[in-house]
Amino acid sequence: MASTPPFSRYEFMIAWRYLRARRAEGGVSVMTWISLIGITLGVMALIATLAVRSGFREEFVDTILGANADTSLYYAPTYVINDLTDETYSVPGTISDYDALASKVAALPGVERATAIVRGQAMVSNGDRMNAAEIYGVTYDDIKKISRITDPETSQGSLENFEHGIAIGVGIARELGVSLGDKIQLISPNGAKTPVGVTPRISTYEVTYIFSAGRYDIDRTRIYMPLAEAQSYFNREGVADEIEVYVKDPEKVDDWTQPLLKIGGENAQVWTWKDSSGSFLKALDMEDNVMFIILSILVLIASMNITSGLIMLVKNKGRDIGILRTMGLTEGAILRVFFLCGAFTGVIGTIAGVALGVLFALNVDHIMAFVNFLSGGGAWDPSVRGIYELPAKLRGIDIAKAVGLSLALSFIVTIFPARRAARMNPVEALRYE
Template sequence: MPSPRPFSGYEFLIAWRYLRARRAEGGVSVMTWISLIGIALGVAALIVTLAVRTGFRAEFVDTILGANAHTTVYMSPTSFENELTGEIYTQPGRISDYDDMATRLAAIDGVIRTAPVVKGQVMATADGRANVAEVFGISAENLARIPRIADPETAYGNLSDFENGIAIGSGIARELGVGIGDRIRLIAPEGAQTAFGTTPRVNAYEITYIFTAGRYDIDRTRVYMPLAEAQSYFNREDVADEIEIYVDDPEHVANWTLPLIEAAGEGAQVWTWQDSSGSFLRALDIEDDVMFIILSVLVLIATMNITSGLIMLVKNKGRDIGILRTMGLTEGAVLRVFFLCGAFTGVIGTVIGVVLGVIVALNVDHIMALLGSGAWDASVRGIYELPSKLRAVDIGKAVALSLTLSFLVTIIPAARAARMNPVEALRYE
């Protein structure tokens, strides 16, 4: 008579019978319940953590790319010597042929659009209140193509009126207590040149548009001004400070660095969004790895309780093992029976953990709301709410880790049960 194939139905039946037995009958121990609950909580914590970290990175990158250029082209500073005094002066790089350069850059394969920009730092004041602001001089057409800025659902005012005033972030509007139609004064340290030196330039502008980009630092400091007005205000007549570039694959924006430099010409330099935020993104990646390792250790500790529970189960079932061996069960069959006992615990705990983790990950923003408004500080974290993004690959990693550890820790006690001598097991029965 041929031997039954491994993991036959009777092996599952015996294993399940042992798990369902009452403790008085030598069944599931307290340690097994602890391991099941521990695995469920460990898997849930791992899924929620991975979802939050993935969501945070996705939201952070989206707010960067939705309100900033993917990369910028600017010219290197130039130095010259004063013939009278012999002193060396450094002049910031300027782009005089910015329209032609923007056209050349836009012709590169993969470049979606380009936008000449004038930038400057100012002090914004209104009704005795003041706030530092960064001014971007840009055309109305290019401003309307910035996703996080030209968003009618989160903005106030009309972009069609941009040429008649300025657009400011909602944070600046809140700090200064102003709204659509109000006027604010912008004070630039480098203004008109007089016989007595440089005097600050003070101009008043009407607010025609208020945007919310989703980033606290952007909403609290950014001001958009029509390009021609910014050139006049910052003494940049007929020049631009940089050309903003948008590409079709911003995650691999470095691939365009060399073509952009070649198209821009001598003295051109490139600064990508990854250059400005790369250290923070790398910190996020390192934190993801560390958190995964820490939570993996927690799952391992929970699965180790399976070993304790199985050892107790094997001890209580010594008589049964002896009877099963005398009935013809092989060592391999006994090993598989007790392996399945531990595997059932791991599988059930993992399934419960996945369900619990998915539920929490999908409602993490509501949970944070219950903790109060102070639980999430946008001024520290840059974004206004705790994001969560579930990915199948993250759930798969949590499930694979839990099941692998659960299966591995059952091998030793299951092998111990398989090596038990039936004669010794039944000696005193």
Template sequence: MTPRPFSAYERMIAWRYLRARRREGGVSVMSVISLVGVSLAVFALIATLAVRSGFRTEFVDTIIGANAHVTLRATPVYDEYGLVRDTIQDYERLADVAARVPGVVRAAPMINGQVMATANGRNSGVEIYGETLEDLKTIPLVSTPETAQGDLARYGEGIAIGSGIARELRLGVGDVLRLISPDGVKGPFGTTPRIVDYEVVYIFQVGRYDIDRTRIYMPFEEAQSFFNREGMADGIEIMVEEPEAVNASVPALVAAAGPEVYAFTWRDQWQSFLRALEMEDNIMFIILSILVMVASLNIVSGLIMLVKNKGRDVGILRTMGLSEGAVLRVFFMCGASIGLAGTLIGVVLGSLFAIYIDPIFNAVNWILGGGAWDPSVRYLSRLPAELRWEDVAKAVALSLGLSFGVTYFPARRAARLNPVEALRYE
């Protein structure tokens, strides 16, 4: 009766070959090197994929948590004076119509404009958003930010500013910030800049440097006056239940709002960031796949040496009746076991790194003396990581596929070894 494949005696021979010392014809040192190489490669792949997933999740969460998912704006038209008008007159009706569209959870009119901010002898360009207090409370990362100072309930008495503006202009709660708009009071001699002082009543940090560094919220009616928008709004901000599937909500919103408005989504606004993240994802996976392949080739080197050293043993086993298939399986198990063990170790190390990335990075930052993470460059206040099981599965499949694939060829060479040639000079 023919023994079944991968039987106990085949596993026993493979195990003896793996743990044999070099003077016994084994390559245990090479096996250890191969094991470490595969482990580190899988660890690097999982850690990188986790950080990449964390980056995307953090970017998307801060984008959809501090910005409208869909914005409705008026289609630009020329008035009787030849000037372009793109403001919304009946914004209350339009917001009410948009709020009744299925899937919409928030619809609020807003004023938007860019001005110069100055305080303590410093100047900075900022972006103003005019919102009512009730609407501002429905913006998740502003009403419940990473950190906050002041009282949002006093919003009607002043303005809310990002933490980056506060640091840049050296402001705290209760300080006065001067805003300067070139589109001010219109008089017989032209337009004079509008200069108004506001008390800072609330400082928020959403976690994205470009938002914290430029954004100011102003009461809606005050923003209408400041930007000469009495009775008008610049747009309708809309949030939906499923931000990732926001494009599915756009046709219904446009149909309900009418042809005089157009819509653009957060995906349209942040398209360059999303493409950059997708490109980074693909490039990193390809580069680290090459690293895993190189580590797997160490298994081939060790297995070729093992086949050469064990040529006499193979000849004896073949003369005793061991089939070519059995020899192939013996050497295949030698290489595959290294790949399997290295993959498991790499998965454990990579998963632990992703789970405990904050204390690990804090230790690295302390060793380097601080400053290893600059939010002004990376736009995020911390290094994110998200361990996704689909990423782990991709890393495991890649590592095992390469390890098993490259192991087959030296194992096949061992199986085809002629026992007469192997024993000729013994």
């Protein structure tokens, strides 16, 4: 008699028949449903969590790179001794030939553009409202290339009027209660130099553009000013503070550190976006790994219910096992039958979990709106999380990880009860029948 190949049609038929327990075997049916629901919820939670974490990281990085340079070249301050008082004081490092230096940097392979900027801090006020602001002095041509700042869907006004005023973040506008066309005051402690010392500088500017960079901390502190005006306001006539560099592959920004230092020469320093936000991204990656492990344990617990259900099924089907063995089924065939019983539960639960997880990720905005409604508002605080909404991004690798984990655990936990059924002695199984 020719032997049948493994996982033949009759093995699937028997397994499917056993999986659909009759009313008399209600305990098995209940355990099957518990296992199925548990795996479904575990896989759904795993996919939804991975999608949200991927979306959060991508949105966070995009808001960093969309409103900031990938890396910056600047010079360390120099220390000077006052001949009259013998006191040592520092002089901020500046760049006098910034156009020539920016051209050299832009010529590096992989560099998309390099721009000179002036940076400073000031107090911004409107009436009795005040706020601290970080001022960026840039040219009109350069600000037009900052993607997050020039997004027409999140901005107000026109950059065509940038040379006649300033551009402020939507957070500053909200806190000061200003809109397009209003005038605000900038107050800097490092103002005009007089015989009696340095007096604060107070200047009034018209708000010609209001932007949203997608980051709460940027929108409530950043102001863009024409480069020439910033040079005059911060006493930087004819110089710039740093060269902002934008590269083709921001993830490999460290590859440009040494070339930039070589071009910059003595006292040159480089500060990348990873230096400013790298620790936060590392924390996100560590949190992703921890969340994956925790949710994997939940999937494992749900999968263990398959073992309980199969042990009950093997006990109830002892007579059937004995009859099948006497009819010629091998131990391997019996093992595969009960393995398929557990595998069916794992596969069905995994498919349902993937469907629910994808559905959750695609509708995360509506779900957060509902949660926000139930909580009375404040479910997502941008001042804490930095970005304004909960993003989600479905990645094939994340879905594959969830599916692979669920199926692997489901298949592994079925081996023990399936081996127990295969090793059952048919004589002992039929002794009292």
